[in-house]
Amino acid sequence: MTAMATEAAAGEVSDGSEAGSLAFVTVTVGDLRLALPMSSVHAVIRPPTLVRIPLGPPGLEGLAHWHGDAVPVLNLATALGRHGGMADTRETRVVLVGHRGQPVGLRVDAMAGILRIDPCRIDPVTAEDGGLDPIISDGLLRDGPATILKADVLIDRQFGDPGGTDRPATAGRPAGSLGQTTGQSAGAGSAGGTDRPALLVFEVAGQEFALPVERVREVLPAPREVARMARSRAHLLGVMSVRDRLLPLVGLGALFGLEGAGGQMAGRRVVVVRSGQGQAPVGVLVDGVREILRIEAAQIDPVPAFLAREPEFEDLDGIARADGGRRLVSVLSAERLFRHGAALGAATAVGGEGDGMEAARLADTGGMAERFVVFSLAGVEYGLPVAAVREVLRRPDSVTPLPNAPDFVSGVLTLRGEVLPLIDQRRLLHLPAVGGEATQGLARGRIVVVGHDGADAARAGLLVDGLAGLVAIPAERIGPAPAVSAAQRRLIRRVATLEAAGRDAGSAARLILLMDVESLLDMDRLADLLVTRQ
Template sequence: MAISTSKVDADRRLVFQVGVRSYEIDARQVLEVVRIPPITRVPHGPQALAGIANLRGKPVPILSMDRVLNDVCDATSHAGKIIVYDHGGPVGLLVNEVLQLSADTQASPLKELNSLLDTAFKVARRAPVERTKSAAHDVAVVTVKQTALLSFRVAGQLYGLPLDHIREIVPLTRDISLITDAAAAVIGFIPLRDSVLPLLSLASLLGIDDKKAIGESSPIIVVEQDREMIGLVVDEMDVICRLRDDAIDRVPNLLQRGRGDAQIEAIGRIGEDVRLISILSSEKLFGHHAVTQAIDQNSEAKPMETTGEQENAFERFLIFQLGDESYGLPIRSVDEVAGVPKDVTRMPGAPDFVMGVINLRGRAVPLIDQRTRFDTPSSTRAAKARAIIVNLGGLQAGFVVDSVTEVKAISSAALSAAPEFSSKRTDIFDRIAQIDSDGRMILLIDPKELLTRAERDIVEAIRDEKTKAAGS
């Protein structure tokens, strides 16, 4: 339960415990005391920074008072209380316990708390950044015409849909409303934000007798066509890939007959191993009789976007995992997502976080282990490691992560500017997204800064190695 101090007398002091010692601070600077919420770690943040937390819908930096006072470098235990302190804006002070609110205490006074906080952490906020869909730094430079596809599997087969028609990917929930007299492919309807989404089995739409049961692990691909949306249940996600036009063959009309109502529009060839992917047509999917029936039966459902203003209210992000933390990249900056190849060419003298160089459609692309750069503990997700290929302004690199979990449309109301951290290496985090009602927050990465920061890290690492070699 929060402790309000809005009417505390001027002489009142708040007493708290850190380790075995007790300290007191001016209670007038205390906004409230709360239980510890979920804390998101900030890679390369200041030593005293435990992370950021969602407090009443706002991202607030959380400082470990054990680190501030005792210079303890061990991982902070997330047990105790958070004192929300007014230091030019709210700052959370992580302590072991809050003992009392009193005018007469025997605790050690922290008269220089503001100076300690200034030393440990600089609290400021960036000016809001104007972001539009046509922002130059969010547009990948591609010299050859390519088609971006989201690939996934149904009954063991690889399929793809144009990424431009994918609104997001969400997990299947139990909140499914069934309808009577529906086509066999119609599973039902699910709530999605302020709307209702028709849910269909892609296997059934394609005429595949898929015996796999639909469970909570089944991903839902939200597909958009002419302001209408449907959710397609598939078996598992694969990657994001880009195919040149000469790697895509149209399906002959002779083969576009029979079950599935010709949803497959083309066949693509992926990589040197020439994997084949069946490319679906969103237009033909929405023309399927089961889809039109579901949309018609959902008479109360409203399109999530009906005006130009509403179109700008959502931004799509690729969410990926490093250890136990999730991060996001604007989907517009992602060239593709691929499995980590076995044939990575090592670069002599390169830093440890540079895995090497890969051949990506005839172009040499450096592969950077983002797990090492973010000091992420080893993870059991290594088997699902993916390389996110980012291409901006002629710069291209692949960043290896533990896994890619989803594509998510996040409303502008759930986005806020990240606090300005005192560590320059945290400049790559420019915004924070509030994802769930339980307060989970995700750090969002500025792709331009991610690339330039990687370049600087490589240069600095090579320089440090040369300095060590010269001194030995």
């Protein structure tokens, strides 16, 4: 490979064509040698980490993070109808080309080089040439030899016309249709959502604790390691880096002296507690996030007076009686957790009082950031606006089937007198079922209850694999999702691209697919859209 080709393979590709000649990037796909006009190529990179996007064409391998964009990556062999392509090797590359204002990646077996050729040495393609459909060919380079690929035509074939069938959601939904609450149940749900505080429940050493959702800023993966501060107490674990600022970290297990709260960081979470006036946020290290629980205020009891006098109970605001009193959840005091992080926060401040995460401080009411409940599904993270999530629950052992419902509706569930349709997100997004059988998914995971209040209040439960937590995402990190199909564009309209947190900054960026709540609640439109896609 020439020095110029090596440079292009490593990063950006520039158009340095000589006067009167045309420049092409040449690649190999199986036994094909293809050429792409240099003017359309943004870069040639090594295969990036991919996040699968549902409801896409067969050739779509997933989304990659590139220069702040979420870029769809197509397997060029599959897109050309040449199945059974080679596995990734040291030579495998992704060619990033421009398409309708957005970059698209084309996975190829290898980059052959860069050619500059006189236009007179380009021959027309005929049906007899074989190897490639003439409709997606733009000529043959004699000096390659290589076939010029019309990447735009090929990509349009794969993605179709994602926006052509997209139209506003149905304005009126018949009373009693799926996702629509009627009569007294809608009013009860609306009032209940106001009177029941929402708690984020997490686990430490087998015990459940909670914080009010409004005091939780976000939930992050635990860093690989934490920078300890000299002569700090055992529960003051140190500091971690979040978006170029330092976050003091409190170990809840060490604070409460819980057995089994080890020092391993892998798989654990950091709950970032929102600061008070002039105070820096504090990170709380927990074993895992379990659910978002809405509970009557009357079911949160104060700590018994006998125990409240003991120092180890002064960090609690109360004890919640969940599941009819069968579960007791300790509700923590956010203010007193700030006290535990104050020493570390002062030690790590870099620009004055409360500056521990000032660059990442997101306005509570402004448009600088949005907060999302993030859940996992088939190894990919999805997000829903916090305002649209009523609560997150454990999955029941069984649900009531609903005759003649769309395939993606698993049945109905009664929640505090309100009947909710349950949408199996794996079926909806055409993802593989858990353990090969869709019904097995009911035995694990969570139900995310979404909806809105008002006269046309609608609710639905989404069956997901697990709850990842809360994430506050700056507005500049949210962009439109690449449109790969009409169904995908309807359900997943935006995508968030976040840099890896903490000391994992060298790892792949975090991509979160943001779902549209209104589309999820419009069952009739959903069913029509997915049937049309099939």
